[in-house]
Amino acid sequence: MSSFPEGLKYAATHEWVRVESDGSVTVGITDHAQELLGDIVFIDLPKLGTTINAKQEISVVESVKAASDIYAPISGKIVAINDALIDSPEIVNSSPYGDGWFCRIVPSNTSEMDALLNANGYAEICE
Amino acid sequence: MGHRTPLYQKHLDAGARIVDFGGWDMPIQYQSLIEEHHAVRQHAGMFDVSHMTVVDVNGADAKAWLQYLLANDVDRLKETGKALYSAMLNADGGVVDDLIVYRRQEGYRLVVNCGTRDKDLAWMQQHAEGFQVSITYRPELAILAVHGPESIDKVCSLLAPDVATSVQALGNFKALEAGAWFIARTGYTGERGLELIVPGADAPALWDKLLGIGVRPIGLGARDTLRLEAGMNLYGHDMDESISPLAANMIQTIAWEPASRQFIGRAAVEQHRARQEAGELPYLTGLVMEERGVLREGLRVVCSVNGQEREGIITSGTFSPTLKHSIALARIPVGSTDCQVDLRGKLIPVRIVKPNFVRFGAKVFE
Numbered sequence: 001m002s003s004f005p006e007g008l009k010y011a012a013t014h015e016w017v018r019v020e021s022d023g024s025v026t027v028g029i030t031d032h033a034q035e036l037l038g039d040i041v042f043i044d045l046p047k048l049g050t051t052i053n054a055k056q057e058i059s060v061v062e063s064v065k066a067a068s069d070i071y072a073p074i075s076g077k078i079v080a081i082n083d084a085l086i087d088s089p090e091i092v093n094s095s096p097y098g099d100g101w102f103c104r105i106v107p108s109n110t111s112e113m114d115a116l117l118n119a120n121g122y123a124e125i126c127e
Numbered sequence: 128m129g130h131r132t133p134l135y136q137k138h139l140d141a142g143a144r145i146v147d148f149g150g151w152d153m154p155i156q157y158q159s160l161i162e163e164h165h166a167v168r169q170h171a172g173m174f175d176v177s178h179m180t181v182v183d184v185n186g187a188d189a190k191a192w193l194q195y196l197l198a199n200d201v202d203r204l205k206e207t208g209k210a211l212y213s214a215m216l217n218a219d220g221g222v223v224d225d226l227i228v229y230r231r232q233e234g235y236r237l238v239v240n241c242g243t244r245d246k247d248l249a250w251m252q253q254h255a256e257g258f259q260v261s262i263t264y265r266p267e268l269a270i271l272a273v274h275g276p277e278s279i280d281k282v283c284s285l286l287a288p289d290v291a292t293s294v295q296a297l298g299n300f301k302a303l304e305a306g307a308w309f310i311a312r313t314g315y316t317g318e319r320g321l322e323l324i325v326p327g328a329d330a331p332a333l334w335d336k337l338l339g340i341g342v343r344p345i346g347l348g349a350r351d352t353l354r355l356e357a358g359m360n361l362y363g364h365d366m367d368e369s370i371s372p373l374a375a376n377m378i379q380t381i382a383w384e385p386a387s388r389q390f391i392g393r394a395a396v397e398q399h400r401a402r403q404e405a406g407e408l409p410y411l412t413g414l415v416m417e418e419r420g421v422l423r424e425g426l427r428v429v430c431s432v433n434g435q436e437r438e439g440i441i442t443s444g445t446f447s448p449t450l451k452h453s454i455a456l457a458r459i460p461v462g463s464t465d466c467q468v469d470l471r472g473k474l475i476p477v478r479i480v481k482p483n484f485v486r487f488g489a490k491v492f493e
Contacts, residue, residue, distance in 0.1 A: 038348065039161040041446045042419045060471075062421045064160050064352060064446050067471075093159070 002032035002126060005097055009113060010122035011073040013055075016097065017116060020104070024080075025113075027073060028101040029061065029092060032126045037063040040089040045081045046103055052078065054112050059102055061092070070102065074112045080104035128152065132177035133269050133327035137334045141344045148347060149242035151178040156346035163349035164448040167316055168488045171275035172345035173337050178241040181268050181324060182251070185234035186260040193228065193235060196254055198372060198390055200382035204230035210300040210313050213380055214372045215239075215250070216392025220399055221368040222375065223250055225360060227313055229302050236309065236324075238270070240362045254391065269330035273342060274320030274353075276488065282310075282321055285336050294321070315350065317357030317486045355445050355454060358413060358483035364424060365411060365442040365456050371399040374458060376411040376482055406432075406461045409439060413482035413492065414455040420470055421446045422455035422477070429474060430463035437463065449485045456482055 004010075009017040014033035018026045034040065046058040052072045059070035081103045085091060092100035107113070117125070129152040138145065143154035154175070156163060166172045184193065193201045199213030209230050215223045224247050226239040239247045244264075251262050273282050283291035290305045297303060302311035309324040325333060338344070351361070358376075360366055366375035373381075373396060381396060382388070402408040416422055422444035430437050439459030447454045459466065459479075467474040480492040 038156065039159055041161075041421065044419070062446070064348065064421075064448070067421065067423070090161075 002030070002035055003097075004031070004119040004123045004126075006119045008097070008119065009073070009116035010119070011071065011116055012122075012125055013071045013073075015070060015073045017073045017113070019113070024104050024106050025074060025076075026101050026104050028096055029070060030122070031096045033068075034093050034096045034100075037061060037066060037068060039064050040092050043085045043089045043092065043102075045083075045085060046078050048078055048081055050078050051108075052076065052105070061089075072105070073116060074105060074107050075109050076105040076107040078103050079106050130178070132175055133330045134175040134177065134271075134334055137331055138175065138344070141338075143344070143346060146347075148178065151241060153178060154344070154346040156348040157344050160346065160348040160352065161448045163343060163345045164352050166343040167275045167318055167345055167349065167353055168449055168485070169276065170343070171273060171278040171281050171341070172343045172349070173334070174272040174274070174345050174347075174350055175269070175330075175334075176272050176322075176350075177269040177327070177330065179270055180239045180241060180244045180247065181265040181270070182237040182239060182248070183231075183234060183263045183265055184237060184260060185263070186258070188258040188260045189234050192255060192258040192260045194388055195258075195390055196251065197226075197228065198377075198381045198392060198396070199228075200388060200390075201228060201230065201235065203382065204228070206230070207232050208297075208302045210302060210311060214366075214377055215247070216372065216390070216396065217368055218392060218395065220371050220392040220395025222362070222366045222370055222372055222377070223247065223368060225362055225366070225377070229309075229311065231304070238324075242363060267327050268324050269327045271323045271325065271330060271333060271337075272314055272316075272320065273323065273337065274314050274316040274318045276319060278318070278320040278342070281337065281340050281342055282323070284340060285333075315357070315359055316353040317359075318353075318488070352445050352448055355443050355456070356447050356449055356485035358456070358481070360411075360456070361443055370458075371396060371408060373399045373403050374409050374411060376456075403461060409458045409460050411442065411456055411458050411482060413480040413484060414441070414444075414457045414466065414468070414477045415480050415484075415492070416453045416455075416468065416475060416477045418452075418475065420453060420475065422453045422468055422470075427469040428457050428459055428477070429467045429469065430459050431465040432460050432462045439463065439466070441468065447484060449488070450490060454484050
């Protein structure tokens with residue numbers, strides 16, 4: 001069974017968002033997404049410092065089985081990326097909500113958060 | 128709900144993710160495809176391949192019929208237990224299926240694919256007219272493939288001592304029968320190993336015993352990465368009824384001699400041979416991409432032939448867990464050089480290598 005932690009926001013395209021104390025948001029892919037993809041072997045991360053729009057492609061994840069685009073759940077500026085995923089992409093399989101985070105974004109329009117799903121709403125679309 | 132093998136419950140017990148595979152509910156992976164792959168390369172793993180089709184052929188004309196039905200020649204099976212890989216061709220020289228045929232004390236045993244079962248059985252019946260031959264589908268049998276450097280020792284530890292001694296002495300591509308068990312040194316991984324064809328009722332206990340001595344369950348996901356590393360074709364992907372065996376790296380499986388043997392498709396593949404020598408028929412080769420990214424089935428390959436741009440296609444592609452980069456089988460024009468693959472709109476250079484990437488746990492191409 002996939003896990004859907006409370007306190008996170010979710011995009012229907014299987015990304016999660018966590019609001020940090022400084023107002024930035026951390027972004028990753030959900031447990032359900034990593035399960036569907038299976039063993040992840042390459043991750044292309046977005047460039048640090050770039051400005052992105054919600055729903056824009058920011059990353060590509062390749063598993064043994066499939067390639068999948070990852071979309072920005074929210075608009076803003078990329079202020080941190082998780083370099084560890086370049087050499088150890090399997091961290092996303094083992095810890096999708098923890099060490100397997102993708103990037104941190106300073107949002108340009110926090111009202112976009114309202115369009116995201118809560119844990120229950122996201123769990124429903126995964127059924 | 129699809130068809131289920133006698134090991135279906137065992138797959139659930141082992142935590143399998145089940146998918147539909149040719150109408151069968153089969154395990155795609157248990158915990159991690161990559162860990163399962165390494166278990167086979169380094170230790171021992173077991174695959175339930177009971178969805179595949181076992182067909183026994185008997186009768187006075189069994190040999191003559193198989194010499195007509197198959198592109199390879201069962202006359203090459205000089206002794207009981209020997210196995211042969213062959214294509215079954217249609218009149219146009221397309222591949223109806225690929226299979227393994229074993230010579231038995233009496234008659235022959237064929238193992239054909241799962242997705243092609245109905246069409247293969249119909250094809251066989253259709254071409255049996257005039258031959259004194261019985262064609263018996265054996266759905267009550269299960270097949271457990273046990274592969275990896277430790278696999279034969281592990282299986283032998285479960286067998287009666289005299290049978291174990293015979294299995295240890297079994298050469299590659301040979302089989303023996305012990306009661307109702309058919310034990311063959313064949314497989315689809317590029318590792319040492321056995322395929323055990325046993326009564327379905329025996330399969331769950333055999334599975335449990337193998338599990339108990341550390342043989343790891345392996346899903347169809349790792350079966351595919353292992354066979355592709357071994358450079359083995361997958362029916363429906365690397366070849367099908369529209370593809371000549373010559374365009375599928377199967378020329379070695381066609382027995383051209385004696386010229387008098389009239390197997391189905393012979394006239395067509397003789398023409399294919401001339402066309403391939405003239406550069407008109409593509410060939411199947413290996414591709415290697417050492418940078419990041421994964422080659423996938425269906426991707427376009429752009430090649431150069433005598434300075435002219437030509438195209439080919441990837442027929443199977445994956446990330447190789449052993450090599451840690453991507454490998455593929457591709458059908459490209461004869462004489463191609465400077466191949467590039469269209470990866471998400473970007474042309475990435477790839478290397479052409481012999482379609483055999485990993486054997487016995489190690490890289491085999493230059």
